[in-house]
Amino acid sequence: MTLLELRDVAVAYRGAAGDVPAVRGVSLDLAAGEALGLAGESGSGKSSLAMALLRLLPRSARVTGEILLDGEDVLRMSWGRLRAVRWASASVVFQGAQHALNPVRRIGDQIAEPLLVHGLATPAQARRRTAELLEQVGLPAWRARSHPHELSGGQRQRVMIAMALACSPKLVVADEPTTALDVMVQAQVLALIRSLIAEHRISLIMISHDLSVLASTCDRLAVMYAGRVVESGPAREVFTGARHPYARALAEAFPTVGDPASRRAPRGLGGDPPDPARLPPGCAFHPRCPAALPSCAERDVGPRPVAAGWSAACVHAGPEAADTGEAGQAGESGGTGAVRENA
Numbered sequence: 001m002t003l004l005e006l007r008d009v010a011v012a013y014r015g016a017a018g019d020v021p022a023v024r025g026v027s028l029d030l031a032a033g034e035a036l037g038l039a040g041e042s043g044s045g046k047s048s049l050a051m052a053l054l055r056l057l058p059r060s061a062r063v064t065g066e067i068l069l070d071g072e073d074v075l076r077m078s079w080g081r082l083r084a085v086r087w088a089s090a091s092v093v094f095q096g097a098q099h100a101l102n103p104v105r106r107i108g109d110q111i112a113e114p115l116l117v118h119g120l121a122t123p124a125q126a127r128r129r130t131a132e133l134l135e136q137v138g139l140p141a142w143r144a145r146s147h148p149h150e151l152s153g154g155q156r157q158r159v160m161i162a163m164a165l166a167c168s169p170k171l172v173v174a175d176e177p178t179t180a181l182d183v184m185v186q187a188q189v190l191a192l193i194r195s196l197i198a199e200h201r202i203s204l205i206m207i208s209h210d211l212s213v214l215a216s217t218c219d220r221l222a223v224m225y226a227g228r229v230v231e232s233g234p235a236r237e238v239f240t241g242a243r244h245p246y247a248r249a250l251a252e253a254f255p256t257v258g259d260p261a262s263r264r265a266p267r268g269l270g271g272d273p274p275d276p277a278r279l280p281p282g283c284a285f286h287p288r289c290p291a292a293l294p295s296c297a298e299r300d301v302g303p304r305p306v307a308a309g310w311s312a313a314c315v316h317a318g319p320e321a322a323d324t325g326e327a328g329q330a331g332e333s334g335g336t337g338a339v340r341e342n343a
């Protein structure tokens, strides 16, 4: 069953010099209980897209398209309805969120707050639920009486996860939930997230610039570049055999999580991502692409099917490439092998 449907979602920030397009025409589906990883370099639009899902963007942002959560369009909900949906249907673990805890309030009171504010529990029920949530995230119930400074970074991030789960949401959006943590703690928190979403059948959208973190946690991956999803598909297949040259470079830039023996040499990607206010014509990746054809500077081909549930927005992906001989030209023009012979 589909929980979340994005149709042609765009986010633009109004600026003095005109609109800055941060997200451009993204369409994605998320099934109930499914985990989707959103990857891409800094500035590719991951956070803008994720925050648009719950209308958490600043007023300067204009969001268009359709965001259907359980069939209801988030962009057209009243504020009252939106307030009820936040937390109860969908909640967010923000980037660096462990620093967002209130330093002078006890952990337990902060976890219980959404339950009490939304009238979902009496104070006694909220206390019991808080103890249960702490145990679910691997902390003893007595931690409810602690203040944030008494906890490590990893423990604080567990508290944030407990808060996100408090109202039993159907969807959790986690923006770089482990970035600030050291590698061992990162692996533990990822394992916790994996077990919680599986146990409670929660859908997850997890954001990271590290494709290996997402591949180890999520069922599907969507790779963003300059505001567009350039490749989406099954996590393992995209991580090991991405068709879009950018997604491939991103996969090669990160070692496999928790397995130092399988570290692969990171292959740097030359150049910088484009300024969204001055996107290059055609495919926005073409100036950095090792396999670009002359036509890539003129035309953005959009998503092309690679296999069931897998697509890549590249001239080298999909059946048409073989028909036009474009894949062959890439090889002759000295492509680095970043693009595989096509599906």
Ligand SMILES: Nc1ncnc2c1ncn2[C@@H]1O[C@H](COP(=O)(O)OP(=O)(O)OP(=O)(O)O)[C@@H](O)[C@H]1O
Binding pocket: 013, 020, 021, 022, 040, 041, 042, 043, 044, 045, 046, 047, 048, 049, 058, 060, 209, 276
């Ligand atoms: N409040 C804002 N006002 C204007 N532009 C913004 C705002 N927030 C983000 N942007 C711009 O939108 C683009 C996408 O930013 P966004 O934060 O969504 O990317 P990201 O992939 O999540 O990056 P990061 O990994 O650094 O968080 C960037 O060019 C950024 O400068």
